[in-house]
Amino acid sequence: MTITRYAQWSGIGLALLFLATGCAGSAGSAKHLVAGPEAETLARYTKVSLSTTAQGNAVAMTPADRERIAMLVAGKLVSLAPGRFATLAAAPTDEQTLTVTIAFTRYDEGSRFARFMLAGLGQIHIDAQVSLEDRLRDSVLGKSEVTKTFAWGGIYGGTTSIKDVEEGFAEAVAKVVLGQPI
Numbered sequence: 001m002t003i004t005r006y007a008q009w010s011g012i013g014l015a016l017l018f019l020a021t022g023c024a025g026s027a028g029s030a031k032h033l034v035a036g037p038e039a040e041t042l043a044r045y046t047k048v049s050l051s052t053t054a055q056g057n058a059v060a061m062t063p064a065d066r067e068r069i070a071m072l073v074a075g076k077l078v079s080l081a082p083g084r085f086a087t088l089a090a091a092p093t094d095e096q097t098l099t100v101t102i103a104f105t106r107y108d109e110g111s112r113f114a115r116f117m118l119a120g121l122g123q124i125h126i127d128a129q130v131s132l133e134d135r136l137r138d139s140v141l142g143k144s145e146v147t148k149t150f151a152w153g154g155i156y157g158g159t160t161s162i163k164d165v166e167e168g169f170a171e172a173v174a175k176v177v178l179g180q181p182i
Contacts, residue, residue: 024164028148028172030182033129034140041141042132042179045098047090049135050074058104058128065107068163069126072170073102073177080171081178092135099133100177102146109162110150119153124162126169130176146172 050073052066074088090097106127114122126148132141148169150160175182 023152024150024160024168026168026171027175027182028126028146028169030130030144030146030172030176032142032144034143042098042177045096045134046085047087047094047097048074048077048085048177049090049092049097049099050088050102051092051100052102052104054104054107056105058107061104061107066102066104069166069170070102072166073100073173076170076174077177080174080180084178095136097135098141098177099131099135100173101131101133102128102173103131104128107162112158112161115151115153115160116155116158117153119157120151121153122157124150124160124165126162126165128169128173130173132177142176144176146176148172 050070052070054061054066077085077088092099104127106125108123108125110124111122115124128146129143130146131143133139134141146169148165150165151157152160172182
């Protein structure tokens, strides 16, 4: 096999690797708006109550969209910290319950065609404010802005949907809830 042929196959292999592990599923980012709680503070909560709302540019989200993402967040909590929470659908006024509110502010599917034509066009965006609260004590433990953007182009950009990007967004929310770095 000549070096040129080897380089071509290596390039194809690298492209397939990017398709399999691309940034659509990688974790989003979080910016703390109210200082996040310490891990020791979060450790006292054995239950989680998740709720979602849509506001601003996310009002077009359906209840099914919000429920799907809440279920993804619950799944990420279980996979990132198995056994950490006894219940993921607890009553928000229980003293052991950490109440997590995901207030979506942007949910934009972008344009598949534009992403296919050129990277950076037709971007997918999911933004939300995530609040961690102790409802029994009526206190906000932390508030973060979580964002996930996808802007790849070409075939990968054209075949990626917002549902693919939701995985990375859910992982970022779960890490905020667990007090893990993102």
